[in-house]
Amino acid sequence: MELQKHSRESVAELLRRHGINPTHQRIEIGYALFQSPQHPSADQILAMVNARHAETSKATVYNTLKLFVEKGMVRELIVDPSKIYYDPNTSVHHHFYDVAAGELADIPAAGVHIEGLPPLPPGMVTEGIDIIVRTRPAR
Amino acid sequence: MELQKHSRESVAELLRRHGINPTHQRIEIGYALFQSPQHPSADQILAMVNARHAETSKATVYNTLKLFVEKGMVRELIVDPSKIYYDPNTSVHHHFYDVAAGELADIPAAGVHIEGLPPLPPGMVTEGIDIIVRTRPAR
DNA sequence: GCTTGAATTAGACAAAGTCAAAATTCTAAT
DNA sequence: ATTAGAATTTTGACTTTGTCTAATTCAAGC
Ligand SMILES: [Mn+2]
Ligand SMILES: [Mn+2]
Ligand SMILES: [Zn+2]
Ligand SMILES: [Zn+2]
Numbered sequence: 001m002e003l004q005k006h007s008r009e010s011v012a013e014l015l016r017r018h019g020i021n022p023t024h025q026r027i028e029i030g031y032a033l034f035q036s037p038q039h040p041s042a043d044q045i046l047a048m049v050n051a052r053h054a055e056t057s058k059a060t061v062y063n064t065l066k067l068f069v070e071k072g073m074v075r076e077l078i079v080d081p082s083k084i085y086y087d088p089n090t091s092v093h094h095h096f097y098d099v100a101a102g103e104l105a106d107i108p109a110a111g112v113h114i115e116g117l118p119p120l121p122p123g124m125v126t127e128g129i130d131i132i133v134r135t136r137p138a139r
Numbered sequence: 140m141e142l143q144k145h146s147r148e149s150v151a152e153l154l155r156r157h158g159i160n161p162t163h164q165r166i167e168i169g170y171a172l173f174q175s176p177q178h179p180s181a182d183q184i185l186a187m188v189n190a191r192h193a194e195t196s197k198a199t200v201y202n203t204l205k206l207f208v209e210k211g212m213v214r215e216l217i218v219d220p221s222k223i224y225y226d227p228n229t230s231v232h233h234h235f236y237d238v239a240a241g242e243l244a245d246i247p248a249a250g251v252h253i254e255g256l257p258p259l260p261p262g263m264v265t266e267g268i269d270i271i272v273r274t275r276p277a278r
Numbered sequence: 279g280c281t282t283g284a285a286t287t288a289g290a291c292a293a294a295g296t297c298a299a300a301a302t303t304c305t306a307a308t
Numbered sequence: 309a310t311t312a313g314a315a316t317t318t319t320g321a322c323t324t325t326g327t328c329t330a331a332t333t334c335a336a337g338c
Contacts, residue, residue, distance in 0.1 A: 023285065023334090043325080057287050062326065081215070081223045082295085083325065096259070099266060111255035114270065118246060120235070124274040127238060131253065131270050135263040162303095162316070182294075196318050201295065221326085222294065 006034040018071040025049075025056045029064045033074060039085045039104040077104065079132055094131035107133070145173040157210040164188075164195045168203045172213060173227045178243040180222045216243065218271055233270035246272070 011030040012022040020026060032048040033040065040048070046061045065086060068074045077085040079097045085104060094107040112131070120126060150169040154161040171187040172179065179187070185200045204225060207213045216224040218236045224243060233246040251270070259265060 021284080025286070041325095059288080059327085060286055063286085076220070078218060078220050081217050084220045096263075098260075098263065105260060107257060111257075113254045115252045115254065116250035117270075117272065118250075120272070120274055121237075121244060123277055124235075124237065125277045127273040127275050129270065129272050131256075131268065133256065133259070133268050134266040135259055136266050138262055138264045160315080164317070180294095198296085198319080199317055202317085 006031065014073065018068075018073045020067065020071055020073070025060050026064055026067075028055055029061060030068070030073075033068075033086060034088050038106070039077060039087055041083045041085055043083065045086070077130075079104065094133070096133045096135055098135050098137075100136045107131070145170065153212065157207075157212045159206065159210055159212070164199050165203055165206075167194055168200060169207070169212075172207075172225060177245070178216060178224045178226055180224055182222065184225070216269075218243065218273075233272070235272045235274055237274050237276075239275045246270070 008027050008031050011034060012027050015022040015026055015030060028049045029045060032045050035048070037044065042061055042065055045065070046056070046058055049056045049061065065074070068086075069076055072090060075087040075090050077087050077095065079085065079095065080102060087104075089106065092109040094109065094112060096105040096107060097103075098105075114129065114131070147166050147170050150173060151161040151166050154165060154169060159165060167188045168184060171184050174187070176183065181200055181204055184204070185195070185197055188195045188200065204213070207225075208215055211229060214226040214229050216226050216234065218224065218234065219241060226243075228245065231248040233248065233251060235244040235246060236242075237244075253268065253270070
């Protein structure tokens, strides 16, 4: 057993733990998200979910991803002007972004420190700190 | 004299220094960009430029902003999933982003250090490092 | 088998941005 | 002055990503 990190059953359990009713569509979307190509866009998820046969509508994919974000099950990454990428890893970490290929790679939080940030504007609270290292192929 | 940091003449000069032929439209767009509301979007610039009377088309605003970015005269800020913000300050610095209001505020680079970043993926070169502190109103 | 609330769907719509072709303006010869 | 060629701008159609609303389907509980 344990051939895959995430079975549909373990995704259902993850949904329950985040207070999300694990319907068929939500399980498929979560499953797609936690599978392979780290950091997919909504469009890619829609394609993955419906690869074998039509299973889920566009509206449901967008609604569900928004729900996942609200419930803290996934994170949005805003690095590309034209689409949102989704990150199944919600723990603190940062990213390389290959602007030529449009691909993201994780930077583990361990060892990364930011020093000397000024205090927040008054009355504001931090929602998150993103470090994005934009890269491109040399020469 | 010197009532404004940037006159149309000084914008024209800035364009020339960046190898951009200073046409009427480009000067107006640059002037709008360097005026006030720090970090405008393309849409806001279009509105500013045409506030008094129609002066510049949508295509020219988008083309020109892209040209400015290519020539290194302004910087794009990707912080919002729905629009690009433009930053007339190209020196190294970072940003607070109020996700509720959609407003950016500068964080001067002085004193801010990032430690412990891993080496770049092989064959890649850094294009820039962005730190975005996402904030929202408390409570 | 009904009833009801939750979830999903289709399809129209909106916003931001792109693109190609036509029109205009500029430049620099003749 | 005239004209050719290049650069710039414009128009308007188009694409992509995402949103919205109303209709439909689904899942329990009775
Ligand atoms: Mn866009
Ligand atoms: Mn969008
Ligand atoms: Zn990640
Ligand atoms: Zn700035």
